[in-house]
Amino acid sequence: MNCSDVRDSIESYITDDLSDTESAKVAAHLAACDGCATAYEETRALVAGLSGIAESFVPRERFVPERPYAPRPVGGWGWRIAAVAASILALLAISALSVPAIARELPLPLAREIDALEQTNETLKEQVDELTVRLETIGGVEVAIVDTAPGDVAPEVAEAVKTLAMDFVRAQYSGDLEALAAMGTQRLRADLTAHPEDYLRARDAAVVFAQMTEPVDAGDGTFLIFVRLSDSADWVDSQYQEDFEIKLIDGVYLVDFMGMDA
Amino acid sequence: MEDHELVRRAQSGDDRSFATLVRRHERTLYATAYAITRSQWDAADAVQDALTDAYLNITALRDPTRFAAWVSRIVVNRCNGLLRRRSRVVPLEEPPEPQAFVWDGPEDGIDLMRALQSLSPDHREVIALRYFRDLKVDDVAAVLGCPPGTVKSRINRALASLQATLSRDHSAQEV
Numbered sequence: 001m002n003c004s005d006v007r008d009s010i011e012s013y014i015t016d017d018l019s020d021t022e023s024a025k026v027a028a029h030l031a032a033c034d035g036c037a038t039a040y041e042e043t044r045a046l047v048a049g050l051s052g053i054a055e056s057f058v059p060r061e062r063f064v065p066e067r068p069y070a071p072r073p074v075g076g077w078g079w080r081i082a083a084v085a086a087s088i089l090a091l092l093a094i095s096a097l098s099v100p101a102i103a104r105e106l107p108l109p110l111a112r113e114i115d116a117l118e119q120t121n122e123t124l125k126e127q128v129d130e131l132t133v134r135l136e137t138i139g140g141v142e143v144a145i146v147d148t149a150p151g152d153v154a155p156e157v158a159e160a161v162k163t164l165a166m167d168f169v170r171a172q173y174s175g176d177l178e179a180l181a182a183m184g185t186q187r188l189r190a191d192l193t194a195h196p197e198d199y200l201r202a203r204d205a206a207v208v209f210a211q212m213t214e215p216v217d218a219g220d221g222t223f224l225i226f227v228r229l230s231d232s233a234d235w236v237d238s239q240y241q242e243d244f245e246i247k248l249i250d251g252v253y254l255v256d257f258m259g260m261d262a
Numbered sequence: 263m264e265d266h267e268l269v270r271r272a273q274s275g276d277d278r279s280f281a282t283l284v285r286r287h288e289r290t291l292y293a294t295a296y297a298i299t300r301s302q303w304d305a306a307d308a309v310q311d312a313l314t315d316a317y318l319n320i321t322a323l324r325d326p327t328r329f330a331a332w333v334s335r336i337v338v339n340r341c342n343g344l345l346r347r348r349s350r351v352v353p354l355e356e357p358p359e360p361q362a363f364v365w366d367g368p369e370d371g372i373d374l375m376r377a378l379q380s381l382s383p384d385h386r387e388v389i390a391l392r393y394f395r396d397l398k399v400d401d402v403a404a405v406l407g408c409p410p411g412t413v414k415s416r417i418n419r420a421l422a423s424l425q426a427t428l429s430r431d432h433s434a435q436e437v
């Protein structure tokens with residue numbers, strides 16, 4: 001075995017992936033060659049370091065599988081707005097829940113994580129502050145509203161869109177298919193009839209409205225709004241997002257599309 | 263209980279067994295996703311989505327002893343999907359300190375992770391699968407869909423380049 005062969009085999013030698021014969025050849029070479037012995041020591045330290053940090057990452061988010069009302073692909077609107085709003089909400093999901101009024105309503109473990117975050121997350125809180133999050137009372141419930149597109153939509157329109165989205169979510173949790181149909185356009189009603197399971201949520205779960213984006217006017221009488229929700233059921237707590245397309249038809253706001261986002 | 267037994271139970275509908283698998287693998291899956299996406303937040307999203315995929319498709323895993331490689335592949339797929347999407351939007355700025363995760367390791371481990379983040383995507387991916395996920399070369403090859411020989415040489419090049427980065431950082435500190 002020459003030096004080049006040995007260098008190629010060092011990693012396998014360290015991780016014990018060589019046959020006994022090959023392993024013995026490498027060992028013999030290392031004993032006799034200073035250059036390869038140094039390379040071996042460096043690689044061994046590096047591999048040990050990498051293996052040693054694998055378990056060091058403790059994600060703050062508690063990973064829980066979604067229950068079988070599986071997320072449907074989000075489609076039908078500009079991916080750009082959707083992706084931006086999704087990433088903003090993902091950021092807020094971890095941090096801006098520190099709004100105390102919201103935190104109080106959340107299941108305990110999450111509230112505790114938020115407490116921990118509040119102490120450590122000054123930088124992130126500043127970023128979130130810049131996004132302007134404010135508490136707004138909609139239909140008697142306090143919700144954190146994220147200003148993704150300030151001034152885009154008239155206040156009374158925004159109010160109507162937000163109220164509709166919240167009523168829709170409530171009907172999902174109370175299992176009221178009739179109410180859902182009444183809040184939907186023809187397109188949504190057809191989808192609701194075909195896949196009611198996509199719209200119904202766990203009946204015994206308590207839902208919390210974590211955040212909402214300010215509605216965005218997508219033109220042609222369509223408004224986009226993203227609602228971040230948290231609920232808790234038997235063995236999981238989960239956070240997810242519902243993306244709405246809401247249309248104004250004959251003076252009435254109706255849900256034209258609802259998609260779930262993890 | 264070993265992974266493959268938990269997988270069998272999860273396949274017959276035992277959610278607690280699946281939850282145990284999640285607890286057992288989430289750290290190294292997160293580390294892998296973080297190495298690939300280089301974003302703490304994207305890594306969390308990728309792992310969450312991947313575990314949902316795994317949960318919904320667990321019965322499709324024919325050989326329960328391959329769970330570690332199987333779920334690694336799902337995470338790699340989710341990361342690549344996120345990276346494709348992210349290339350079209352303005353990514354969130356990464357904070358200097360970890361915020362989406364808590365560091366529960368040796369102090370110099372963070373430096374090693376930083377050095378790893380400076381490697382090419384191919385190299386980060388292969389290092390994460392091999393050392394974070396502790397997969398055999400054949401399993402890494404199966405996850406990435408390339409021959410084991412390619413994996414081996416990629417690992418060697420990745421380690422060399424990581425070594426070079428570390429000694430460069432080290433000598434920069436001494437100046």
Ligand SMILES: [Zn+2]
Pocket residue numbers: 002003004006029033034035036037
């Ligand atoms: Zn030599």
